[in-house]
Amino acid sequence: MSTLTPRVVIVSRRSELDELLARHGTRGAAAFFLRQRGRDLAEVDERHQALRAALTEVGAAVPGDWRRGHVERADLPRFLFAPEDVVVAVGPDGLVANVAKYLDGQPVIGVDPEPGRNAGVLVRHRPGAVAGLLRSPFATEERTMVAARLDDGQELYGLNEIYVGHHGHQSARYVLGVPGADTVASSMTPSSAGSSVGSTVAAGGRERQSSSGLIVGTGTGATGWCASIALTRASAPGAPAPQDPRLCWFVREAWPSPATGVSLVAGVLDGRDELELTSESERLVVFADGVEADALELSWGQRVRIGVAGRRLRLV
Template sequence: MSTRGSENKLILIKRKTRLEEIVVRYNTTQQAQFYIERLGADFSDYIAEDRNYRNAVETAVMELGSLGRVQLLEREHVPNFIFGDEDTVVVLGQDGLVANTLKYLHRQPLIGVNPDPQRWDGVLLPFTVKDLRLVVPDVFHRSRPIKEVTLAKAELNDGQSLYGVNDLFIGRKTHVSARYQLRLSGIVEQQSSSGIIVSTGMGSTGWLKSVLAGAAGVVRGAAQLYEGAEMDIAYHAETQGTNPAGQRQAWDDPNLYFTVREPFPSKTTSANLVFGAIRGDSPLQITSQMPENGVIFSDGVESDFLEFNSGVEATISLAEKRGQLVV
């Protein structure tokens, strides 16, 4: 059984802790402590989290160093890092760091490690630091199970593109309404809304679920105030419209799901094409009508975005690649 390469290169992705981030803001640990405790929070929790994470990083470097060449990479450098085809990527979580790394990979296996199991649930972090000595050799020998993850892709007509592991957001940077033209399966609609969310199977229990659950709750509330047709609408929302909000979709689900947030019907805009599936043969096409501050970002990372202003066309589709999570 072949290994991944003659030189085993391991990329260890880490993040800043809350303590590190707040010290950057307030210059010293003492000033950060004063600020946190003045607000009534427990600063010792910041200290404990930072200590546990630093210990996990040190242990991971030691464990991985005995198995191959290790490169330590900070979270903020991931978007611009060039991963080698034979690299093995280890992410020292939380879950969000796994998602925000996976979209920049091209079939390299990703090992999610929970640095503090007493603190984090870690849905995407099945391993602890001590597991690395057993898991990594299996990955090198391709004997470890891999779970494939469907990704979303936004591609602009100028050639730029962005991938999403959980979801894509298309809209305005601010709370100002987004204006655009939506096209899906031959249906064209002018819309004004708070933006569009496109979710993968992995992300179906996240942002998309909260939006659909909120919409169903609004309909149920309206049904209590009114009679007749509204009751039928509420029943339809609960039995049809909440899918996939009511259940966890498979991570390799072959469809994406979109929902339009707070669509506003007017003389020039409609609110009919507000929820549906994006399939392999029917991408969602959006033409921006926003003069400024139009954006597309993924997985909650607003700093890594595509500009989406007037005249730019975006095609939202299933990505040509899939994430490779080690399980």
């Protein structure tokens, strides 16, 4: 057991005002840019001040004998979290998802700097509540995560979803393997010309596809990207709950042709079940929770397996 005092790591992202000043240089230039788009610098500045105030209050809540750290979202791939860390994410719900992929059991306190503006699903606490939370035993809710594992040993984790597709979001070509899907091996799919072509599903549930990507989501992410896809599918699988050890998956815009099929386009993964995707494109990418800058790459013939992660988010 570690004898180190806990370290509170505050995670934040740059405000819109910070981004505008980095791009335009001065407040006057930023104000002019916003006016051209029907917006007011005062509103952006108000949100900036709310974030600053929340960070100040959270920082003051850290006990004096505890260690502390601060990392911005853009630097998360290069930050090393320790087992004894307590993570405080100050920002929108998506910030918790951004940091979750880099953690392995550390508790996360989500703090909403703008109550009423964020959904508050993952950032459940006000800044003033942090002092009491840090001084009390943590009651946490464990949320299922999704993991992608390449055949060369690289791994990637996500709280909401993992995407596999072409790096330029063009058509991706691959072979998809789905557990328990061999019953659809003889199905027929309509071609774009109105005739029917035999499905390319082989025994054992493997299908050669051309699509705009595969998305595998958790119960937490089922209300986001996966939900927007499910709305367009008459027979979409039911979404799992955030704590369920299940995943839902969707293939986007699968293209039917004599060489590619559309039989395996959605489903649910239970327990230890995994999807297997073998690349037939020169460069496919795998990224989690919309962070394309931190992606794994698949070359021709490489395989990736996607399933329920062994780790979970511990949300306070």
